[in-house]
Amino acid sequence: MEATMTLAVPSNNPGGLDAEISEHFGHCDLFTLIQIQDGAIASVDTVANVEHGAGGCVGPVKLLHNKGVGALVVGGMGARPMQACADVGIAVYRAELLGLKHVKDAAAGLLAGSFALMRPEQTCKGDGNCHHH
Incomplete structure (x- = not known):
């Protein structure tokens, strides 16, 4: 792991370390x-997700990239956003x-x-059998 890095965790409102992890990236x-x-954790911030429109989960990936994210902790995700x-x-x-x-559990x-x-x-293969993505 790099000395300085931004980690993203999909979260339910209101976000932050005590927020519940979202099961759907x-x-x-x-x-x-x-x-x-x-x-160690230096700071915590939140960013609203973008609309999940055409192109699937690529929009959120672009958002995270633009925010300088270097790592993402997920329960699962589809092949395209991965x-x-x-x-x-x-x-x-x-x-x-x-x-x-x-979220604090994912960071730890x-x-x-x-x-x-x-x-x-x-x-996830998009067949409805993947619960966490």
């Missing part, structure tokens, strides 16, 4: 942005959300190195 209310500096993240240099970490409820897990990078075969 593309349809989350907002993203909590966590500035990590030297292995590829879009790769294209702009956002590392996607997959966290089983069953044990995570709040990332800082502890508990999450692996998401693999293409772990993406």
Whole structure:
């Protein structure tokens, strides 16, 4: 992990460290942005998600890229937004959300190195069987 990095976590309103993690990347209310500096949380901000229109979840990826996000913790996401993240240099970490409820849990897990990078075969296939994306 870089010395300074911005982490994004899909969140339910109102966002922030105590907010619940959203189970749906593309349809989350907002993203909590966590500035990590030297292995610790330096600041926390939120940014409203963009409309999930044509192009699927690529709009939120562009939003996060424009905000300088370097890492994203998700329970799951589709192949298209995952590829879009790769294209702009956002590392996607997959966290089983069953044990995570709040944004602070996702931040702590990332800082502890508990999450692996998401693999293409772990993406949601759009068949309705993927609950967390």
